[in-house]
Amino acid sequence: MTEPDLVRLEVGAPAHGGHCVARHDGRVVFVRHALPGEVVEARLTEHAADASFWRADAVAVLEASPDRVESPWPQAGAGGAGGGELGHVALPAQRAWKLAVLREAFERFAHQEFPGAVHAAPGDDDRGGLAYRTRVSAVADAEGRAAMHGFRAPDLHVLSAMPLAVPEVEEALLGRRFPAGARVTVVAPSDSELRVLIDGQPSRGGKVDSRPNAPRAVREVVHVGDRSWHYRLDASAFWQVHREAPAVLVREVLDRIGEAGRVMDLYAGAGLFTLALADGGCEVLSVEADARGAGAARRNVHDHPTVTVVEGDVRRTLEEGAGPADAVVLDPPRSGAGRRTVEALTAVDAQRLVYVACDPVALARDTALLSERGYALVEAEAFDLFPMTHHVETVATFQRR
Ligand SMILES: C[S@@+](CC[C@H](N)C(=O)[O-])C[C@H]1O[C@@H](n2cnc3c(N)ncnc32)[C@H](O)[C@@H]1O
Numbered sequence: 001m002t003e004p005d006l007v008r009l010e011v012g013a014p015a016h017g018g019h020c021v022a023r024h025d026g027r028v029v030f031v032r033h034a035l036p037g038e039v040v041e042a043r044l045t046e047h048a049a050d051a052s053f054w055r056a057d058a059v060a061v062l063e064a065s066p067d068r069v070e071s072p073w074p075q076a077g078a079g080g081a082g083g084g085e086l087g088h089v090a091l092p093a094q095r096a097w098k099l100a101v102l103r104e105a106f107e108r109f110a111h112q113e114f115p116g117a118v119h120a121a122p123g124d125d126d127r128g129g130l131a132y133r134t135r136v137s138a139v140a141d142a143e144g145r146a147a148m149h150g151f152r153a154p155d156l157h158v159l160s161a162m163p164l165a166v167p168e169v170e171e172a173l174l175g176r177r178f179p180a181g182a183r184v185t186v187v188a189p190s191d192s193e194l195r196v197l198i199d200g201q202p203s204r205g206g207k208v209d210s211r212p213n214a215p216r217a218v219r220e221v222v223h224v225g226d227r228s229w230h231y232r233l234d235a236s237a238f239w240q241v242h243r244e245a246p247a248v249l250v251r252e253v254l255d256r257i258g259e260a261g262r263v264m265d266l267y268a269g270a271g272l273f274t275l276a277l278a279d280g281g282c283e284v285l286s287v288e289a290d291a292r293g294a295g296a297a298r299r300n301v302h303d304h305p306t307v308t309v310v311e312g313d314v315r316r317t318l319e320e321g322a323g324p325a326d327a328v329v330l331d332p333p334r335s336g337a338g339r340r341t342v343e344a345l346t347a348v349d350a351q352r353l354v355y356v357a358c359d360p361v362a363l364a365r366d367t368a369l370l371s372e373r374g375y376a377l378v379e380a381e382a383f384d385l386f387p388m389t390h391h392v393e394t395v396a397t398f399q400r401r
Pocket residue numbers: 238239240267268269270271272273287288289290293312313314315331332333
């Protein structure tokens with residue numbers, strides 16, 4: 001990059017996506033690795049002449065925010081590995097950042113105030129927001145070392161540390177060599193041994209274990225108060241990544257569902273909520289598109305005859321007439337539910353919806369769609385289940401008007 005790629009920016013509010021908004025010659029610049037109120041020198045990383053906005057990375061801080069700290073994962077700084085873009089922000093200010101993004105998204109897309117706060121996961125303040133990920137994926141470089149891609153960039157950064165991971169995951173990632181170019185996933189389940197997957201396959205001694213009986217399953221246990229639930233799933237299937245996330249989310253879902261008799265658990269994964277709901281006496285229809293998730297959910301609830309697990313698409317399942325239900329839990333992927341699924345959901349005629357969302361803008365858009373369809377947002381609280389990154393999990397309750 002040449003000198004003209006460096007610009008001086010006065011940094012404004014945080015925006016969805018892990019950056020703050022600044023202006024250069026009247027054009028919007030999304031600047032990463034900066035904080036609101038700072039003055040920074042930034043390197044333009046995307047700056048096409050005809051683009052409606054540019055992107056930049058702060059590379060020198062001219063006037064620092066009091067919320068700036070030394071990143072515990074410097075490798076994820078400007079020009080480095082993606083996935084630790086808030087490392088330079090003090091933990092309470094990370095939560096304030098996420099709350100600002102939620103408030104802005106709700107104002108803009110849902111035309112109402114975000115009513116809640118952003119809460120820390122248990123233990124995160126003591127651990128400095130580190131050592132929380134029980135699942136990490138990386139790519140092996142040409143020499144077989146675990147590496148990660150840069151943000152919106154193909155270049156690989158060989159990991160010298162992975163402080164967001166629980167220690168056993170970090171050790172497994174950094175202490176081994178893998179086949180060059182392989183996708184490596186390390187999983188530290190709460191109730192069984194660590195597993196290392198290579199290109200989604202079980203491995204032994206750093207190589208794919210092609211034996212037909214190679215172990216693939218992991219066991220998880222979730223405790224809420226004096227209750228516990230046991231799960232078994234394929235190591236490559238979806239499971240919440242923060243060590244405390246399953247318990248935090250199950251507790252929220254159970255508290256919000258109340259006394260509902262017939263419940264739908266949509267986008268159910270391996271049945272995290274399905275099992276806890278069924279155990280509490282609910283009749284549950286659980287819908288999950290991924291065969292590994294649906295298969296695991298079916299096995300995890302095998303002794304609960306009041307549960308039906310459907311392997312299929314949520315919208316199609318609803319359109320085919322899956323209702324009625326007293327309450328619906330929905331935990332869609334990042335893109336949210338969207339208009340057609342919200343329309344199909346309305347036919348279920350549930351009194352209450354509990355929406356678990358990993359994307360503030362998708363939740364705010366769906367809040368507007370649900371409002372059009374007669375569902376009022378009555379409560380929402382967010383949980384910082386992804387410290388050091390801009391991601392945040394929100395649990396929102398909607399009530400039929
Ligand atoms: C955020 S995960 C939540 C899983 C589960 N609630 C949990 O917390 O473990 C979303 C799940 O939705 C599934 N999914 C994505 N799109 C889907 C669709 N259109 N229909 C059904 N399931 C879908 C994914 O496979 C994934 O398991």
